[in-house]
Amino acid sequence: xxxxxxxxxxxxxxxFDFTSCEGCQLNKLNLENHLLEILEHVDIVEFREAMxxxxxxxxxxxxEGSISTPSCVERIHDIxxxxxxxxxxxxxxxxxxxxxxxxxxxxEDVRETVYGKDKYLFPTLPAMPVSAIVKVDYEIHGxxxxxxxxxxxxxALVMGKQxxxxxxxVCVECKLxxxxxxxxxxxxxxxxxxxxxxxxxxPSFGQFCTGCRGLVPDANKNAMLDILTDHGLSLQEAEKRLxxxxxxxxxxxxx
Amino acid sequence: xxxxxxxxxxxxxxxxxxxxxxxxxxxxxxxxxSFSFEQVTDPSRVVLDYARTLQSIRKYxxxxxxxxxxxxxxxxxxxxxxxxxxxxxxxxxxSYDMKAVLKLDFNFSHRTPEINYLxxxxxxxxxxxxxxxxxxHFSRSVGITVENTEGFDLFLDRHENGYTVQVLTERGTxxxxxxTALGEALEIPEISRQFKNKIKFNYNRLPEVMEQSWxxxxxEEVAQRCVGCGTCNLVCPTCxxxxxxxxxxxxxxxxxxxxxxxxxxxxxFAAVAGGENFREKxxxxxxxxxxxxxxxxxxxxxxxxxxxxxxxTAYCTAGISIVEIVNxxxxxxxxxxxxxxxxPVGQKIQGVSL
Numbered sequence: 082x083x084x085x086x087x088x089x090x091x092x093x094x095x096x097f098d099f100t101s102c103e104g105c106q107l108n109k110l111n112l113e114n115h116l117l118e119i120l121e122h123v124d125i126v127e128f129r130e131a132m133x134x135x136x137x138x139x140x141x142x143x144x145e146g147s148i149s150t151p152s153c154v155e156r157i158h159d160i161x162x163x164x165x166x167x168x169x170x171x172x173x174x175x176x177x178x179x180x181x182x183x184x185x186x187x188x189e190d191v192r193e194t195v196y197g198k199d200k201y202l203f204p205t206l207p208a209m210p211v212s213a214i215v216k217v218d219y220e221i222h223g224x225x226x227x228x229x230x231x232x233x234x235x236x237a238l239v240m241g242k243q244x245x246x247x248x249x250x251v252c253v254e255c256k257l258x259x260x261x262x263x264x265x266x267x268x269x270x271x272x273x274x275x276x277x278x279x280x281x282x283x284p285s286f287g288q289f290c291t292g293c294r295g296l297v298p299d300a301n302k303n304a305m306l307d308i309l310t311d312h313g314l315s316l317q318e319a320e321k322r323l324x325x326x327x328x329x330x331x332x333x334x335x336x
Numbered sequence: 337x338x339x340x341x342x343x344x345x346x347x348x349x350x351x352x353x354x355x356x357x358x359x360x361x362x363x364x365x366x367x368x369x370s371f372s373f374e375q376v377t378d379p380s381r382v383v384l385d386y387a388r389t390l391q392s393i394r395k396y397x398x399x400x401x402x403x404x405x406x407x408x409x410x411x412x413x414x415x416x417x418x419x420x421x422x423x424x425x426x427x428x429x430x431s432y433d434m435k436a437v438l439k440l441d442f443n444f445s446h447r448t449p450e451i452n453y454l455x456x457x458x459x460x461x462x463x464x465x466x467x468x469x470x471x472x473h474f475s476r477s478v479g480i481t482v483e484n485t486e487g488f489d490l491f492l493d494r495h496e497n498g499y500t501v502q503v504l505t506e507r508g509t510x511x512x513x514x515x516t517a518l519g520e521a522l523e524i525p526e527i528s529r530q531f532k533n534k535i536k537f538n539y540n541r542l543p544e545v546m547e548q549s550w551x552x553x554x555x556e557e558v559a560q561r562c563v564g565c566g567t568c569n570l571v572c573p574t575c576x577x578x579x580x581x582x583x584x585x586x587x588x589x590x591x592x593x594x595x596x597x598x599x600x601x602x603x604x605f606a607a608v609a610g611g612e613n614f615r616e617k618x619x620x621x622x623x624x625x626x627x628x629x630x631x632x633x634x635x636x637x638x639x640x641x642x643x644x645x646x647x648x649t650a651y652c653t654a655g656i657s658i659v660e661i662v663n664x665x666x667x668x669x670x671x672x673x674x675x676x677x678x679x680p681v682g683q684k685i686q687g688v689s690l
Contacts, residue, residue: 118586236584245581249566249602256570257400257597259391261367264653273565273653297564298603301618304563308653 092140092239095127096170097160099146099153100180100208105171105226106145112228122239139164141238144217145226147173147180149208161215166238168219169211171226176295177329178224180208184328210329219244222276224293224326230278247278250297251290254281263289269312271322274300292326338503339521342492346517351379351427353515358423358461361396363389373426384428384492384499387470388645392433392573393426394440397456401596404452404580410589419455425511427463428492431484432475432643434462436573438487439641443576443633461507464488465499469531472646474659477535480643481528495524533659537666539630539640545662545669546631550623554664559618561654562601568625568648568658569599574641575628577605600624626661 096106106128112119126136142164148157161167172178183191184207192200211217219238221230230247237244251272255262263270263284271292272284283290296302302323309319342350354360359375362382366372371386373393391400407414441457444450466482467473475481485491489508492499500521503509512518537545569575579598584591598605601621606614615621629642642658649657 115586122588232586233583236586236588240584240588248604250563252565252567253570253599253602256391256567259366259372259395259400261370261390262567262651262653265370265651266368273563273567299564301560301563304561304654307561308563311655312653 091122091124093126093136093138094123094141094143095125095136095139095164096129096143097127097145097156098129099144099157099174099211100149101146101171101173101178103145104224105174108225108228109231112231115232119235137163141166141168143168143170144174144211145170147177147208148211148214149180149183149206151204151206154206154214157211157214166218167211167215168221168234168238169217170221170231172222172224172293172295172326173208174211175220175222176326177208177210177213178326179328181328182324183208185324208329213329220246222247222294223279227279227294229280247276248298249277251275251277251279251281251284251294253277254279255284258285260284263287264312269309269314269322271305273308274302274305292323294326296327338509340501340503340512340518341498341521342501342518343498346498347382347384348379349517350515351376351382354425354427354463354511355379357511358425358459360425360427361393362427366390376427382428384465385467385494386428387467388430388472388647388650389433390651391571392436392645392647393429394436394573394576396424396426397437397440397453398576398578398597401594402452404593404595406590406592407582408590409584414593419452421455421458423459423461425461425463428465429462429488430467430645431464431482431486432473432480432645433573434464434487435475435480435484436643436645437462439574439639439643440576442637461511462488462490464491466491466493466529469529469533470646471532472650473644474531474533474535474646475644476531477533477659478539478640478642478644483528495522500524533646535659535666536663540638542630542640542662542666543634545666546627548669548673549665552665552668554661554668555619555623558622558656558661561656562618562622563654564601564603564618564621565653566599566602567651567653568656569601570597571647571651573643573645573647575599600628622661626658626665629658630662 098106126139127134142160144167148154169175173180188205188207192203192205196203219234221227221234234244254277255272258281260281268289270284270289272290274296275290275292276294276297279294305323306316306319309322310316351360361373362376363371363386364374364381365383371383371389372391373389376382403417405414405416444453464485469482483493485502485504489505490512491502491504493502501512501518503512577598577600578595580593580595582591582593615624630640633641
């Protein structure tokens with residue numbers, strides 16, 4: 082900051098990607114109707130998928146992707162040091178996402194399968210959420226991240242307020258929309274223990290919930306496994322469904 | 337009381353006739369195997385033979401989400417959102433859902449009146465219909481028969497070829513008098529429909545059972561099977577708890593205060609500032625739900641606040657049954673607090689020649 086009376090500056094925000102499909106970042110560019118309004122409030126100073134510029138410090142850093150290599154660890158520490166507020170964007174960053182399924186197998190086997198004889202050139206780690214390495218201030222769930230939730234967090238941060246964190250399951254949103262329960266259509270759905278905030282978008286269009294937003298706090302996983310097996314899944318299949326987006330959370334705590 | 341006969345083939349015409357008096361809302365097919373109250377545009381879509389709708393008609397008076405007011409952050413002002421209350425005719429309401437509305441009327445007019453709810457309750461006509469109790473209905477156990485006409489302007493009682501139409505109010509007369517296809521009521525012997533699902537004690541004994549059940553192991557056993565998804569609250573026709581959220585637009589200049597349904601089974605329902613949660617455990621939340629239906633308001637009014645629609649049980653993915661919970665508590669109460677009879681009832685009867 083200069084010593085002169087500076088004009089009121091907008092918060093400087095930046096986007097970073099780690100191990101991910103970059104779909105969450107793309108999802109932000111899909112905010113077409115809102116992009117100009119968003120830019121009224123902030124300056125985007127770094128966003129690899131959309132621009133070349135780089136910056137030294139950020140008011141808000143948005144992080145996409147899980148941490149899965151030693152260089153990821155180094156980079157996320159560096160970003161954290163330069164960011165006032167750090168927000169994890171999307172399943173991979175928030176829970177480790179589907180990347181963490183690799184943690185269920187010996188890491189050396191995974192490395193060999195992916196890189197073959199060149200595996201020694203590519204050091205790897207079990208996939209971790211950003212919060213496993215640095216302090217994360219806010220999380221935006223979903224695969225890809227939920228746009229409405231992004232806007233809620235964005236608006237709150239720009240206004241200097243605490244965003245409301247959803248903690249009820251997807252069933253709540255289905256009931257508010259008066260959706261027919263997918264269990265009554267012969268499907269099995271992870272809605273009962275998956276964090277809401279997506280407006281039950283999948284069940285509303287007839288697709289059962291795969292649990293991309295992660296589990297509600299204190300989820301009763303054993304009861305969920307009972308529900309899945311009572312509705313026709315084998316225990317093995319039921320556990321696999323639960324692990325799809327929740328592998329990072331110590332798989333051996335499942336029954 | 338006037339009675340008429342309405343043949344099945346005349347129902348679409350009857351619906352069309354009702355539409356001349358106001359919006360008609362009736363059960364229609366929803367999804368693959370469900371029904372939902374919807375505003376009728378095509379009378380042939382109305383389904384009067386149905387087990388239950390996903391949501392009761394409470395959704396019209398206490399909407400799932402509702403904007404209460406709009407505010408401006410630039411000049412610190414707010415305006416209340418106007419409440420619409422067009423003439424509405426609810427066709428095909430079951431007796432338990434009607435009773436639930438009467439209970440909500442009590443909740444929302446007692447002490448601090450809930451203006452939005454009461455405004456929406458104006459200008460409503462209710463036409464009841466009988467139903468065949470399925471495995472989940474247990475209304476009889478909470479004092480509501482299938483044929484209970486309380487609250488209705490008209491009641492349609494099913495018989496083989498159609499319905500016997502009971503005219504119960506002046507409004508009922510008004511909306512039927514010009515409908516020429518109504519015939520003379522048939523002589524049909526009264527049938528009382530039987531319920532398969534039953535609470536074992538009379539409902540007036542349940543507050544006493546609940547009084548003794550605070551420390552029952554049943555709560556923890558139920559909690560083991562429960563995922564706390566809140567479905568039982570959100571489909572309950574007598575649940576009315578809500579949460580409020582302020583939302584701002586992306587310009588950050590204007591916003592709205594919105595209300596949405598909440599449920600006491602959800603983990604943060606009883607969480608307060610400072611991080612305390614009065615019902616952190618699922619077992620205590622299950623107990624609270626049951627007490628809300630059979631004890632707290634019952635102590636004040638003498639009536640159970642459950643209407644026996646069976647939704648909480650029919651829509652519970654974990655298969656938790658409210659009747660089973662109440663019956664297990666009753667069994668426990670019987671074993672620990674009632675004098676044990678010397679022989680089971682069946683054996684006593686054996687002594688008498690039947």
